[in-house]
Every structure is written in structure tokens, then in C-alpha cells.
Amino acid sequence: MATGCLFLDLPRELRDIIYEYYVSDGGYIFDFETGRLRTTEGYPINLALTFTCRQVASEMNGIALRNNTIFFHAIRLEEKRKWPHSYPELLRISYALKRIMFRCARSCFTADLKSRVAQVYPDFMPAFDLTDVEHQWDAGGAGFAPSVIHSATDYALDLASSHPSFPSAMSEFRQDPSMDWEGIEPDHEALNSLRYQPWSIPTEALTRRVAIACGYRQLRTGRRPNGLDSIRKHNFSAAAACIQFLESIPIRIRSEIRSIILDEDLPGIARQADHARGLIPFCQENPSLRVKRHANLWRNVFLYGLIDDSHPLSRSNSNFQSNIMVEQLSTRMTEAVSLWTVETLALISAGMPPDSFCLILDGNPVPVRSSEIFQQIVKRHASWQAVMEECIKRGFINRFNLLQNEEFRYDCYFYKQFPEAFDNIVNKRTSIVRCNFDMGTYSLSDLEHQVEERRGWTLRQWRNDWYSLVSFIDLFPSIRDFTDILDELRRWTPT
DSSP states (O other), rough: OOOOOOHHHHHHHHHHHHHHHEEEOOEEETTTTTTTTEEESSBBBOOGGSSSSSHHHHHHHHHHTTTTTTTOOOOEEOTTOOOGGGGGHHHHHHHHHHHHHHHHHHGGHHHHHHHHHHHGGGGTTTTHHHHHTOOOOOOOTTOOOOOHHHHHHHHHHHHHHTSTTTTHHHHHHTTOTOOOOTTTOOOHHHHHHHHOTSOOOOHHHHHHHHHHHTTTTTTTSSSSGOOOOOSOOOOEEEHHHHHHHHHHOOHHHTTTTTEEEEEEEOOOOOOOOGGGGGGHHHHOTTTTTTEEEETTTTTTTTTTTTSSSSSSGGTTTTTSSSSHHHHHHHHHHHHHHHHHHHHHHHHHTOOOOTSEEEEEETTTHHHHHHHHHHHIIIIHHHHHHHHHHHHHHHTSSSTOGGOOOHHHHHOOOTTTTTHHHHHHTTTOOOSSSSEOOOOOOGGOOOOGHHHHHHHTOOHHHHHHHHHOOOOOOOOTTOOHHHHHHHHTTTTTOOO
């Protein structure tokens, strides 16, 4: 009579097929509260077969992670976690303080320092010129991805800190008239030690560290600094949840992961469009890893900047058809799309391996309406910016710097890479940003007649032309739950 395990007598190829069938659960979902993976139906993962014997355990090592996509969703931290209420505002303040530090440290920016910065962040170099003319540039003021600005600022200040004049420059920083917030005493050394990592889900210790660097000696639980209103709900990105999970497991385990999907279906705080930068080290160490980030237009991207107490939409939906409301909505839509686009494109120069990551602008539940928005609003804004940039380049608009004209930069200008990026996305010349709806047709080469038509235009004519773009006023009637979304998120404030 035969003895032994008949299963192990099967060829290894057949056993592998059985293993793959056994672990196929349709994917895993990350449970943030427990820090564990579960099946898509919410059950614990069953890998009991691995406990039958050492040989089976060895043969099944990593097979579950290799054969199941891991899904991450946006995180909602409820009221029980009081300390994150201060974190978004503290991040904003720390960014503002570092911009002041950068301006005050201009005497430390030697030719050698600029050369070293240029090797790592070539797009950042215009920021040095802006400090020479005392232009207080902000996160969008230099026309490229905000994450590049913040990361390059950290790098430049770190290099400048070794310059003999840096201490005296920081004395100027402490006396800067623009830093007149009551009751704060910023610590420039602590600020300089902070690195731009907005994807870090804040612990109480991290929140206190940023608060102390910004000059707040006491952190009010559940309140923002300086008595600003607290936020009711805090949504952190799916990318942030994914990064925290990957950091928590050993490299030998995470190297088995092959597929990750990030579902960004809630508007989040702490510059969520930038958060994919935190995935770069994991994609570099695991060339087989593929990450898809779905950013839902209607529940996330299009809500950028609209859901706060100061905006009419946070209080009432009755003004939807007013011209002012339509202009605000349409501009915010393009601003948000351009931000997510340029931040994703910036991943390439930051070291993201080719084909490891892609952003999918998700038009569900109404892809047809999404297509209309892109073709009638986003496309027209991108074209307008491209035409104006070309007119400036050809000298049709004399002595005009688009980036230093606040009226145009804040209202009519997005990011200098955006028109070209939009052209590449529509014509599928890039795979890192995609859409799951029809974007129509678009080509920068078709804009030549518009450039010639605007030869000799005054700035007033350009301004009037911008406002004439807003004609598509029937934006949201097909989104039945949009009012509910506004209610649910009305106190959310993006940073």
C-alpha cells in the first residue's frame, strides 16, 4: 500500500497551478484600523495550506501577494483622533516659513550651490531669479509642480546651511516683516530638518515636531493654531495608506507584491496630489511592482478648493447657475486637473521607474459628462494658456512676465507644462496619465490661427477673452448625489 503525501508526488508545475487557484481571492483590501490585509469580501485571508508541511510552506512563499492585487482606499480619521486637526494648517505654515527662509538665504546661494541644485532639480532654477527681484513666489508661482518646489527648497536650504553667512541670514529671517503671526517663534534649525513628505499620516509626535519647528510651543488638541476652526473630518489619501503599509512590512515580503490599486475617491488633506512621490523608493526596489492610482473626478479632483466654509457651495447649492459660480467652478476644475497631471509627470524626473506607475483620471459614475467637461472647459483653458505663452514668446505682448503678474498668474495660468501635457494625454503619447473616458481631440499645432488673431492685443482684451471662455453653465445636474457629497465634506479644507 502506497504511503506518503500523494500531493507532493505531483509535478511542481501542477502544484503551482493548485497553489495559485488556492490563493486566488479576487484581491486584498487594506484595513487601515487593523493594519492588515483582508479579502475583498472582508474576511481574513486563509493560507492554512501553508501550515501542512515545510515543503508546501516553502513552495507557497509569496505566491498569495504575487497573485492578488492589493486595493487601498482613502482614509477617514474621525473625531477620536484629535491631534491631526492641527496638522494641515501646520504644514501650510511650515511651507510659508521655508519660503521666507529661502528668500532670506539668497546671499548664501553661490554659483556652486546653484549648480548642485540644477543637477537634481533643473526646473527649480527660475526660483533663484525670482528671489533676486524680491518676488515672493509661492507653491504655484514658478509655474511647475509644487512638490518640485518644496523638495528643491529643502535641498537648497540644506546646502545653504553650511555657508558662513547662513546664521546672519537666519537673523534676517526672524525679523522678516512678513512673519508677523502673533505668538510664534520659529526655529529655523528645526524647520530645516523637516523634509517634504506630505504623505506621512501624522502621529501626535510628528504633529508636535512640526508645531515646535513653526514656533508653537503648545499644541492645542483638536484645534488649529491661532484659534482657527477645526476640521470635522480628515481624509488622507489611499497613497498615504499604501506607503504606511509598505513601510510596516519587511522588504522580503513587499518584494513579492506585483499589483496595487489606489482608489482616491475622497478629497484629502496634505497635498494629496503629491503623495505618489512617496511610492518611488518601493517601485525602485521592486521592478515588478505596478501601481495604478484612480483619482475620481466627481468625488475628489473636481472638489479641489470648493469645500470650505468660505465658499458658497459649502452653504448652498442655489447659486449653481450664476455666472460667477460657473467661472469659479470651471477654473477650479482645470486647476485641479492640471495639478494632478503635473505632479504625476514630475514623478519621472524624481526617479519613478518607467511603467511602474500610472494615474487614471476616473470619470465615473458619468463618463459622458466627464468627457464634456474636458472638451468644453479643460481643453479651452489649456488652449488659452498655450496661445498666450506663444504670444509672449513671439513678443506680441511686450514687457510682460506671466509668472510675476499676479492678476493673470492666479486666475488664468495653471502650470507651464500643462498645455503640452494635456496634448500628450489626449493623443496617448504618455502612459503615466490616462483617462477612462473620451477626451476628444486636441493638438497644439492647431492653435496657430489663434496666435495670429491675438497679435497686438492689450492685456484688457486678454482678460476679457479669458472670461468669455465660461459658457458651459450646466455642470452638475446629472450628478444626483453631488449635493450630498457637498454636505458630507462641507468642512473639509485642502492644503
